[in-house]
Amino acid sequence: MIEIYAIETYKLTKIYKNNIIAVDNVNLKVPKGVIFGLFGHNGAGKTTLISMLISLILPTKGSGKVLGYDIVRESIEIRRKVGLLPEGFGFYDDLTARENLLYLAELDGIRQEEAVERIEEVLELVGLKDAINKKVKEYSRGMKQRLGLAQALLKDPELLLLDEPTAGLDPAGAEDFRRLMYRLAKEGKTVFISTHLLQEVGIICTHAAILYKGRILVQGSFEEIAGIVKKEAGRIFTITLGSPTHVRKVLSIIAESREKLGVLDLKEEFDKLIIAVKDVENVDAVIDFVNKTGFRVKTYEEYPSSWLDIFSYYHDKVRKG
């Protein structure tokens, strides 16, 4: 049978000794060949979920398959084919990048001659080839993060599990990271990224799940989830005005004419206003109204237009109960 999912879990649950439910009945489906984001705040259960997927810890209840292998009974097979970049990893500081990777390649079961070549390849991919013989203690935090990615790529994995991969990367590093993930996905690899930094990583994710207190609130492709949000929330759009000060002023102006403009709900979020209206015609009315007040609408977008919009929407929803 051909597996269409790289990851599939059924009621996967982890309860720690102190009765803390870290992961609660998670049914996750990650299609093959996509870049999948697991979004959630710190403590949402992302790391625990990843640790169970690669069998670093065992689930309390439920089951799961990664690349068709059972996460409890076939963990070694999973680890042969999955590259993991864990959160809070480290290397032997006194060894060079090459020596560290040679050791890890040996544990991956890669023959030494093959490993030497592969190490050069992956370090080239992550932009560290020039630092191959540098001791890790001389690396910057960003370089260590890149080296972490290199070790995950060593075995040329079918699936990459990346836990907060952009932590420590500067904007240029984050951009390189996104390009690399995009390239790997094009080669047919599945990339599973767990993060709370949606602005950095969300842009490359075609699919995602939002994890909240160990439970999945929603999952699917961007189009699927955006469709759900539109259906639930009605006609919503966002405008940006150039500065958060303007946003606040315009918010109070629109609020005064709510009824007349057909505005149902109004909310500011950083540099933009999220506006729910009764009808399509009200969108133009609101934009015209704002432009006439002396402020200028810089951009207009359908809501939700990003994973961050979706994430905020679901978080608001659970907070409001």
Place this chain on the structure above:
Amino acid sequence: MRRILAIAEREFADNMRSRRLIIIVAILFFYFTAIYFLVLRNAAENLLASLITSLVGSIQFVASILGLVIGYDVIAGDREKGILKLILARPVYREDVINGKALGAVMSIILVLFSAFYLMLGMAISLTGVVVSFQDIMRATVSLFFITLYALAYYSIAQFFSVFSDKASKSLILSLAVWFLFTIILPIIAVFVAFALLGPIPTGAEPEIAREYFRKMTEISSMVTSITPELHINSIIGALNSVYRAEMYTSGVEVRVEGSGNQTEVISEIIGEIEVYPNIFDALAASWVNIVALIAYVAVFYIASYVAFVAKKIEK
């Protein structure tokens, strides 16, 4: 097996380049040098025996510390640095990790103890010009083997704490606490218990009564300290050293009794009553309980840490 060996090799290489190991070897050389000059001054008649026994004593002195130093961060250190996550994310069983690390540690302990011993012995021989027979080397090697077992007992204890600790410093503190308990606190407690049970040392009493008092005191102290690896290694090494004494008796060399006067003389006499064995086999046969106890120490703590480390997958 390949992965166990890879982990062992890494652990061994890490130990060999660690600064703390160099410090331990330096302490060992310093300690032995001091003992060496002391022996040269005091043991003119039986220089070789004194040299070898003091060399064994020096090695024994650092063996427990060596075991602790190698063991306390064997798992906790990698966990703290985040290396353990990278290792366990590979097609490696947790059992392979702990076995590989232990193998690397055992290799490190053996290399340090044996090479330091033979190096120092070589230095002592070349400086004094004493002639060493094959039997002498054999006997010292057997002692060294049991000292290695003693070091491994402390390694196992430290590894046990290392498995449970999230930080290497926590594991080090716990391991040192046990070391203090076994080497310093329990022997003191043993003396207090003996005094509490027997009362004060009889002054001006008949030698027979005094001898009986000290015999009972030794018995009680041994009972209290019987849970320490020190008691067992001391008994084994004491039995092996007594083979020298037996040879000295047969070769006509008199054993010098240190000190003079009432109590010192009596204590020396009692020490002189320790069994003297004609050969190594008899000495070891007489110490079988101590040997088993040392092996049990290594096995119990190793199995406990092994089980705990493998079970961590279930509990986290």
